[in-house]
Amino acid sequence: MTVDLSVQLGDWSWRNPFTVASGTFAAGRPYADLWSQTATTGSADSLALSQAAPLSCLGALTTKGVSRQPWLGNTGLRMTETASGMLNSIGLQNPGVEAFCRDDLPWLARQQVPVIVNVSGHSEADYVAVIERLEQEPAVSAYELNISCPNVDCGGMSFGVDPVAAGRITALSRAATDRPLIVKLTPNVTDITVIARAVEAAGADALSLINTVAGLAIDRRRRQLVFERGVAGLSGPAIKPIALYAVARCHQAVNLPLIGMGGISQVEDVVDFILAGATAVAVGTATFTDPLTVPRLIRDLGQWCQDQGVTSLSELVGVAQLP
Amino acid sequence: MMSLSGPRLETATILEHELIARQTWRLRMAAPAIAAAVEPGQFVHLRLPGRPDHILRRPFSVYDVGPGWLECLYQVVGAGTAALSTTASGGSVDLLGPIGHGWQPPHDTRRALLVGGGLGIAPLYLLAQRLAGPDVSVTTGTLSTTDTPSTSDASSATLTSALAPPPLSPAWFSGVTVEAVLGVQTVAALFGEADFTAVVGAANLTVTTDDGSYGRHGLTTDVVQERLVELGIDYIACCGPEPMQRRVAELAAAAGVACQVSLERRMACGLGACLTCVVETHAGWRRSCVDGPVFAAPEVIW
Ligand SMILES: Cc1cc2nc3c(=O)[nH]c(=O)nc-3n(C[C@H](O)[C@H](O)[C@H](O)COP(=O)(O)OP(=O)(O)OC[C@H]3O[C@@H](n4cnc5c(N)ncnc54)[C@H](O)[C@@H]3O)c2cc1C
Ligand SMILES: Cc1cc2nc3c(=O)[nH]c(=O)nc-3n(C[C@H](O)[C@H](O)[C@H](O)COP(=O)(O)O)c2cc1C
Numbered sequence A: 001m002t003v004d005l006s007v008q009l010g011d012w013s014w015r016n017p018f019t020v021a022s023g024t025f026a027a028g029r030p031y032a033d034l035w036s037q038t039a040t041t042g043s044a045d046s047l048a049l050s051q052a053a054p055l056s057c058l059g060a061l062t063t064k065g066v067s068r069q070p071w072l073g074n075t076g077l078r079m080t081e082t083a084s085g086m087l088n089s090i091g092l093q094n095p096g097v098e099a100f101c102r103d104d105l106p107w108l109a110r111q112q113v114p115v116i117v118n119v120s121g122h123s124e125a126d127y128v129a130v131i132e133r134l135e136q137e138p139a140v141s142a143y144e145l146n147i148s149c150p151n152v153d154c155g156g157m158s159f160g161v162d163p164v165a166a167g168r169i170t171a172l173s174r175a176a177t178d179r180p181l182i183v184k185l186t187p188n189v190t191d192i193t194v195i196a197r198a199v200e201a202a203g204a205d206a207l208s209l210i211n212t213v214a215g216l217a218i219d220r221r222r223r224q225l226v227f228e229r230g231v232a233g234l235s236g237p238a239i240k241p242i243a244l245y246a247v248a249r250c251h252q253a254v255n256l257p258l259i260g261m262g263g264i265s266q267v268e269d270v271v272d273f274i275l276a277g278a279t280a281v282a283v284g285t286a287t288f289t290d291p292l293t294v295p296r297l298i299r300d301l302g303q304w305c306q307d308q309g310v311t312s313l314s315e316l317v318g319v320a321q322l323p
Numbered sequence B: 001m002m003s004l005s006g007p008r009l010e011t012a013t014i015l016e017h018e019l020i021a022r023q024t025w026r027l028r029m030a031a032p033a034i035a036a037a038v039e040p041g042q043f044v045h046l047r048l049p050g051r052p053d054h055i056l057r058r059p060f061s062v063y064d065v066g067p068g069w070l071e072c073l074y075q076v077v078g079a080g081t082a083a084l085s086t087t088a089s090g091g092s093v094d095l096l097g098p099i100g101h102g103w104q105p106p107h108d109t110r111r112a113l114l115v116g117g118g119l120g121i122a123p124l125y126l127l128a129q130r131l132a133g134p135d136v137s138v139t140t141g142t143l144s145t146t147d148t149p150s151t152s153d154a155s156s157a158t159l160t161s162a163l164a165p166p167p168l169s170p171a172w173f174s175g176v177t178v179e180a181v182l183g184v185q186t187v188a189a190l191f192g193e194a195d196f197t198a199v200v201g202a203a204n205l206t207v208t209t210d211d212g213s214y215g216r217h218g219l220t221t222d223v224v225q226e227r228l229v230e231l232g233i234d235y236i237a238c239c240g241p242e243p244m245q246r247r248v249a250e251l252a253a254a255a256g257v258a259c260q261v262s263l264e265r266r267m268a269c270g271l272g273a274c275l276t277c278v279v280e281t282h283a284g285w286r287r288s289c290v291d292g293p294v295f296a297a298p299e300v301i302w
């Protein structure tokens, strides 16, 4: 039996349902070397990695957030581990869209992988400016609007908690491009389906679910908060049930393909997200634990489908429905 | 650019695991591929065995290497290191390494001062060996121990490199006088004295304790201050608590002596992807995992 792992996100087909979660993979270079080396030494058997283009095993690559101007990110401690998770307060540090086009895109263009650029901004104009700049770059396949980051004061999540603001920014971005437009939502809202519907109506092609969950950590010894901004973003296995719930609810509420993420580290997690309604998945924090997580998951999902007699993943999407 | 000298993943077997000082463990692991590539000042990112609830790896400097093995020294400070200390010899750990830019003394270094506080001593021992050069008998002795590397997990490709001598052999330096100052809180926490004595000689080693229970009563920085006045020191390598590193950096700057520091930051990926580990420098944020952990002291904004 041959298993076809390819998936369709609207008109866009991926060779398999896997991408990487924005901000956990940079623009791919740190992992390309390691994956390529694994391909050479054969030290992780039966991972189908190409030495020359190791990232080509991905359905798509999602970059770190890119903004119009360089962003410095947050000062102070940026990370702490939690039970089966981690809190981060990076603050979307990035060198800006010009540096991205100059330093990362030419390299990315040679990696034989579709590139999704994660776009962030402080204002509507910022988002549109980044997209307009990237429209000149043939190496970019799609955009993922980050309107859901809890780690920046102005912009970021403030767009993603308000259906009007979320709809407006989606519509403005939609007007700026014909490429697939993915909008990434935050779970830090009372009802995620309200935002999902607003974004769908404004012309989004797909949703990414979910960005990190707002959380806090305390420095007991100094009797103060661990992070300078107070709030930080929780990721990793701890948030998987929250993410699954968001996927199941949005699957019910909108007619868009969903990219599920939040705590995926094993093939069982991938299957759960697909059954809940995701067409594709992204892996983030698990790559920190094991840098080969995604290649392993690609292998394991193929094996799982074989064992279960599944010939196409589309038969599974959203099969486990909310009442 | 696909470099083969970058970090790699290796499943390492624990060869020896013993308590060497208060809350301080020596962990020797068979990891031929990483051991063959380690440079002084680099570290490994270790996945805690049997603790999937601790999702992040823990960074540890490489203290010593030999054919097929490497050694880390670590202190139990929290849940992860406490869990690690219960792992028995024969068990395996998943390593990512070697990582980072290590020490880079100026090529004309003649007299180096290595300053370590607490577990900050760990990344200095390989440097001491490298600076002191191959003519120090004990250095070569360390490298030719009879430990056989465990072959169970290694592919044939990594085994070949395991049998080749580790690249410590082309000493960058010879005839460099190496002095070391090792500072600990109290004698019960002291480790590494014999190792350093063997490499730098007893006359060139000063141990300080905060409480005066052993060696010289006081701080490493007191010794650094004196040495900078008395001798022709032309390079300082420093690792330890940040206030100590900062003070040493100031003393070195005032004396016009080249100084490098190894900085500790929390690290998620260890590969330069996540930006959790950044250090503020005059060249902007740098990632301490791959741009460091060793930085030129004058570059750091403290
Ligand atoms: C480059 C580098 C080299 C190091 N070398 C050594 C060494 O040779 N020997 C040694 O004993 N220790 C070393 N450390 C510190 C060591 O990594 C921490 O003590 C260890 O991670 C603590 O883990 P824990 O679970 O016990 O502590 P917890 O406090 O429970 O850990 C919680 C989180 O904080 C991180 N963390 C806590 N303390 C530190 C710290 N000081 N630096 C970085 N991350 C920290 C942990 O990795 C973990 O992600 C090094 C750190 C770095 C960055
Ligand atoms: C260190 C770190 C940085 C992140 N940076 C971004 C970012 O730049 N843009 C974004 O949309 N999401 C960012 N995220 C969120 C992830 O893309 C993802 O939505 C979240 O971590 C949940 O997936 P996971 O549990 O698999 O990590 C970041 C997450 C982490 C842990």
Ligand code: FES
Binding pocket: B266, B267, B268, B269, B270, B271, B272, B273, B274, B275, B276, B277, B278, B287, B288, B289, B290
């Ligand atoms: S630990 Fe991820 S960039 Fe340094």
